[in-house]
Amino acid sequence: MSKKVELEKGKREFKTFSNQHRLPRLPIPSLEESTTRYLNSLRPLLSSEELARIKQHVKDFIRPGGIGQILQQRLIDVDRISPYNWLDDAWWMKKAYHEWRVPLVVNSNWYIAFIDDPNTPKEYLTHNNGVRPKGQFSEWQIKRAAHIIGRMLDFKELIDTETLPPDVTRSYPLCMYQYTRCYGVTRIPKPGSDELVYTPHPAPARYILVIAKNQFYVLDGYGKNGQRYSDGDFEIQLRQIVDDVLKAKHDPPVGVLTADDRDFWAVARENLLKVSPQNRETLTFIENALFAISLDDYSTGVDLDKFIRNMFHGMNAHNRWFDKALSISIESSGRGALNGEHSPCDALIPSIIVDWVMSESTTLNAPTSGRLTAAPRRIRFVTDEQTLKDIAEAEKRIGPIIADSDAVILQFSEYGTHFIKKIAKCSPDAYMQMVIQLAYFKTHKKVVPTYETGSTRQFLHGRTGTIRTLSVESKSFVEGMESESLTAQEKYNLLQAATKAHSDYTRDVSDGKGCDRHLLGLRLLLREGESHPFFTEPIFAKSQEWLLSTSGLGAGNRLSGSGFGCVFPNGYGINYLTGDNLLKFGIESKYSSTETDSNALRQNIVNALKEMRDICEQVNGIYEKESRL
Template sequence: MATLSMQHTLPKLPVPSLDETLGKYLRSIEPLTTPEELERSKALAKDFAKPGGLGQILQQRLLDVDRAAPHNWLDDTWWISKAYHEWREPLLVNSNWYILMRNEINHPTEFYPTIENPAFTTFQVKRAAHLAQQLLDYTETLFSQNVAVEKTRAGPICMNQYTQLIGFTRIPQHGCDRLAYTPFPSPSKYIVLIINDQFFKINVYSKDNKRLLDGDLERLFLNAIKQLDHIKASAPVGLLTCDHRDAWTKAREHLVVLDPKNRESLQTIENALFCVTLDSTAEATKADRSDDFADWAKFGMHGHGGHNRWCDKSLNLIFERDGKFVCHGEHSPCDALIPAVIMDIIIRKPTDLNAPSTNAIVDAPQHLAFVTDTTTEEHIKAASVTIETLSKNSDCGIVYFDEYGSDYVKKVVKASPDAYMQMAIQLGYYKQIGQPCATYETASTRQFRNGRTETTRTLSKESFAFCKAMQDPSVKAEERVKLLRAAIAAHQQYQKDAANGKGCDRHLLGLRLCLQPGESHGLFQEPVFTKSASFLLSTSGLFAGDNFVGTGFGAMYPDGYGINYLAGGKTLKFGVESKFESKVTSTKEFGNYLRQALRDMRSTIEQTLPEDQRKIAAKL
């Protein structure tokens, strides 16, 4: 069954009724309001939805938007621009995601410099060539539409995002960025290698159109490394992609006007299938579990000062001198789940240290030169300051918990691991801060054509009651477990509604985007409306992630956390990011509270189990 063969069978994203959305919204704000504030919001919601009221008018306008949309009223009309491209903050830390990949089973412990340049190691080059080739294998499978259609119990789900990854690049523009047009399948036959802030075009097909093998790519990578001694190095233009989007827009415009060679080099990078980086920092990044992998997580998030990155590229494979592998990507074309699935596939086959070659005739790597001047130098200097500020403020870590995992949750608690982990996050935050906050969890809407995401509002009156009970010594274990199960049930119901296109956030966004100049309503102006959508906890789960050390993205707010988690059978991993400047958050402290929350939840559950079941639980 061809990858896109079921697309035409998928329904369009629905437009929920006003009553559904307003009811869900009002329930979600209960833990964030006083009784008086809640009653005021209820009155405003009633006025908004009354016959002939503004809500009814906006709903009809949105239904017309839906009628005009060929696939999906949100994605066709607004989503990428409103969720990503109009946001002008730097992609580094704020938007881009990272995945820390596991080392090889027989990963070397000693690393030998290449003959071509001692800044790089032979295993680094071999592993980079191997995994680039594995990704090219996958790319060919995808482009020939032989990637299997994914399905749930309800049927097939949308595969469109798989067409939005390979070859994609974000282009900075004034006010709102754009994605460079990339047909599917991409016609590109090359990748870009980044070394020492220099860019090289690497053809991955021979002159008679045969795909190159690991050994061929290894030879080409070494050739590019050798060229470093002979070429005239260009300024580190890649740093500009890490800057504020308006600053990068201005710098890019200056580059393309300055010299035609610059547009040629830019377009070569932008049209590449993906980028591969060989990092040459002498001291390898530490991967220390006892320190929550903080050093490596920081490298995944922003690298060594933003060097050797092209943040606009949808997919970057980055290799350190000791062979550690990080995947880093731009978020707007597709959600991070898609590259995570692909990385989980390509990492499985180990590197062949004596990799085969085709010995085909292929062009040597082409250095992509940039012509710069003092203005560009000022732009790069300003970008470096931005990067340093972002990097120093980014408090990253991987909370690694191996006292139990999803096997225990499924077999003993008999609950959804995702919902259970969400409650652990709620409890960890409550332990640290002493109050609840608006919480976002990604819900996939891929059962609909071109579906992306909806918000699952994890915070509920049920989750709040559970957190308070867990911190109250007078509440017995049986009552705590009862409240935990109620919180999990509420979460799962909201998650189900969101996946069915009936969350409240996307609908409310659509209604507000239908407002005409001069129109407004008190419902949207209430402080709790903003507070309930200011997600101090921004969370998203992937899958077991046994091939990943951790994953992560940045916090949405200065006093918040960005949390991406993996529910392994024996191990739970949480990639956490916050800001050092915050007076209320700390990634390390939150990690400690989160671990204690997981321990407290297990202890509480086991207090309610019969003796024989406790013995079984102890083994999991």
């Protein structure tokens, strides 16, 4: 083979989607595998008598000729008729997201907050603690927004031209399909179950949606020759939008409707379409836009809790369009974050995108291209009395949801993954999970079912599986850590056993052998009149009451925090970032719950981190300061 041919072959192998044809299909685990994992996950929750009863149900469920075997064969048929992935093709989008009728705000959408730009003028973060009064935009805000727009478009170009290197692990390539579900993708409400607006890849739109003071504008990203405009061009367009919105008569805040109950929003949207043909045109512009940029005419200041709450849900859900797959909000201080609609892709993919976007600082004197020919266009809704009523009622329903959200951020700077690998000698993710287990036990004096997002991207169109963190080993660990009679070595041994059990379960989930998605598929294939105690026994549902719903997004060195809402009203939603020397946690619970307290859990995460460090250092030696650099 000539060097030229080898070079061309190498280029093809590194194209973004070059590994897709190599990816295996998501497997269907055996009944024995899934029920064994399920039973093991129940051990820390049940007495020996209760566990014995469930074992009998399992034995009958999987017996030859039993209902479990029948359901397994039906699931195999589903796999055989699925073009890519039996779970994703048949059920996942609807069952996990689109049939859920609660508002997206707090309940489903997530946020990923950016670090401050290194070129931020000092006065924007120091004067009045960074708080800027409502009603004012800023020049720095415009500059940073323009730069982010340009970088977001540059990343799209990497995907479209397949010059983004494919994601891989040490052992196998990963599916890149979710990258095609980020730009130009929007969820629309439908009665009973939502849908995604069909957007082919590459997304054909050439513009971005800009929202300011609840008004909507179309900002062109490219000139007639197809080249993207420069950051300086975007600054000009954003200044034109700000100038216009400051003097324009404002339309009602229609975007608030996207934060409402999905069935209410579905009815309100149909009414909008009935009011005027112009509304169809406006909705189409919004839904086809590559992504949204919200310019907030205020700043929450340097308080990270206040900042992430604004990024999570806005001020009473104003100045947002929560249905967009990707929406970026930027305060007048220049601080910003990404807010994502969860159904088209998991937060990991957008976190990779924004980490790349943030790797380049904003240019203070961005040049213009000289190609800019058209000003941004304002797009408007025609509203009637019913629309105004819908907006008012939506605000009444959304207000309590936002007010009830107890969302906080923790940035722990005493150590990070360098310590966890060198001194704790653990998997960083497993270690973080044990931190959360111990913090919860300290706060509530019990253990509870715990969900962690596991990746199945080694399979074609793979998304996630459920890692059941709570185990016999994790329960022994947290109880041992609170015991005064155990030595540091004994506690450390319990930590090692717990993290190993967690890593083993994580590996099984990554290999497509987690029990939860499999059992979901089997249960959904029950026909009318069919049932089994395996599914109706209360512990089946109880074991999936994720009072701890958790997920990690890697190092997140260019992110200041991330988070999502709790799944159950008496639980917590926890997202974390594991940097080399900085650990970050986003925590959310409900003020209305008498059981939970985000601040208390945050403090106990700090306590757990310190106590776990102490036992690791007692066993394996002090973590030298210079190794933290």
